Amino acid sequence: xxxxxxxxxxxxxxxxxxxxxxxxxxxxxxxxxxxxxxxxxxxxxxxxxxxxxxxxxxxxxxxxxxxxxxxxxxxxxxxxxxxxxxxxxxxxxxxxxxxxxxxxxxxxxxxxxxxxxxxxxxxxxxxxxxxxxxxxxxxxxxxxxxxxxxxxxxxxxxxxxxxxxxxxxxxxxxxxxxxxxxxxxxxxxxxxxxxxxxxxxxxxxxxxxxxxxxxxxxxxxxxxxxxxxxxxxxxxxxxxxxxxxxxxxxxxxxxxxx
Numbered sequence: 001x002x003x004x005x006x007x008x009x010x011x012x013x014x015x016x017x018x019x020x021x022x023x024x025x026x027x028x029x030x031x032x033x034x035x036x037x038x039x040x041x042x043x044x045x046x047x048x049x050x051x052x053x054x055x056x057x058x059x060x061x062x063x064x065x066x067x068x069x070x071x072x073x074x075x076x077x078x079x080x081x082x083x084x085x086x087x088x089x090x091x092x093x094x095x096x097x098x099x100x101x102x103x104x105x106x107x108x109x110x111x112x113x114x115x116x117x118x119x120x121x122x123x124x125x126x127x128x129x130x131x132x133x134x135x136x137x138x139x140x141x142x143x144x145x146x147x148x149x150x151x152x153x154x155x156x157x158x159x160x161x162x163x164x165x166x167x168x169x170x171x172x173x174x175x176x177x178x179x180x181x182x183x184x185x186x187x188x189x190x191x192x193x194x195x196x197x198x199x200x201x202x203x204x205x206x207x208x209x210x211x212x213x214x215x216x217x218x219x220x221x222x223x224x225x226x227x228x229x230x231x232x233x234x235x236x237x238x239x240x241x242x243x244x245x246x247x248x249x250x251x252x253x254x255x256x257x258x
Contacts, residue, residue, distance in 0.1 A: 001083075002037070005189055007076040016068035022046075026076050027059040028188075032083070032091035039078030045069070056184075057094040089212065101182035108174040111155040118175035126181060130213045133179065137171045172211040186212045 011020075022043070030036050041061065049062030065072055104110070110118070121136050123129035144162040154174045157167035169185055176183035 001081070003080050003082060003189075005076065005078055005080070007189070009074040009076075011072040011074075013070055016070045018067040018069075020063075020065040020067070020069050020072055022063045022065075022072075022074075024061045024063060024074070025058045026074070027061070028078075028080055029057050029059075029092055031089065031093075033085040033089065034083070035081045037079040037081060039080075040076075042075045044071070044073040046072070053093070055094065055096040057092050098182040101184045102177050102180070104174075104177065107151075107153050107170045108177065109153065109155065110174045110178055111158075113158055114155055114171065114174050115178055117158065117171075118178035121175070121179070126213075129179060130176065130181065133175045133181075134172055134211075137168055137175060141168055141171055143168075169211040172213075176211070176213050181213050183211055183213045 024041060026041050027039055028034060028036055043063045043065065046063040046065045049064055051059065051061050053059050117136055117140055118133065121129060121132035123132045140161065141157055142162050143164060145164055147160060148157055148163045148167050150166075152163065152167060154167065154170035157163035158171055163171075173183040173185065
């Protein structure tokens with residue numbers, strides 16, 4: 001499937017600042033299931049600095065904006081071809097050992113309830129276990145926007161029994177690590193078909209978070225999204241046909257692996 005992404009993030013300041021320095025992880029990686037056709041990032045008034053690839057395979061681009069600065073507009077646009085590999089990531093350039101993703105972090109540190117949830121899943125292999133853990137998290141945490149915030153932990157979301165995709169991702173990562181499966185946090189884009197919008201809770205936008213589990217598939221426990229910018233769109237394109245309107249948008253995800 002060929003996808004186009006058009007994503008704008010705006011930073012505004014109450015008072016002008018002398019300068020701004022940013023490091024962007026905004027370029028998707030090419031791998032067996034994803035090929036970048038074209039991609040461009042622009043920053044209003046910005047000057048490009050150094051660029052490098054980190055151990056997780058992400059391209060890091062530095063930007064500086066000379067002041068005084070009252071607003072910064074970051075515009076991301078591009079085209080990507082994806083192939084459905086059932087969530088399995090192959091051919092991604094990465095140097096971080098998977099065992100690094102067994103370490104707990106503050107958002108994913110398990111409490112007694114999370115450990116009990118993880119221990120309920122039974123499966124014959126790692127892939128089946130990943131799906132079982134995903135189903136357990138989905139059943140335990142209902143999708144409800146507005147009840148959690150950016151700093152809500154997996155344990156807190158489980159206690160509430162509600163949350164958004166960030167909370168599902170944190171909880172699944174915590175459960176996977178509990179069961180010895182390295183797991184990490186991934187961000188990307190998700191576009192929901194028009195017909196699905198009528199049956200799902202309202203979503204603020206198409207930026208989505210996913211858990212990625214080593215040795216298994218990166219399957220989100222819920223197919224909903226959280227917006228982290230002011231405006232964005234994701235469109236599915238056939239190789240020869242471009243949609244005429246927003247009604248032509250289709251379900252699709254462009255993942256940037258972190």
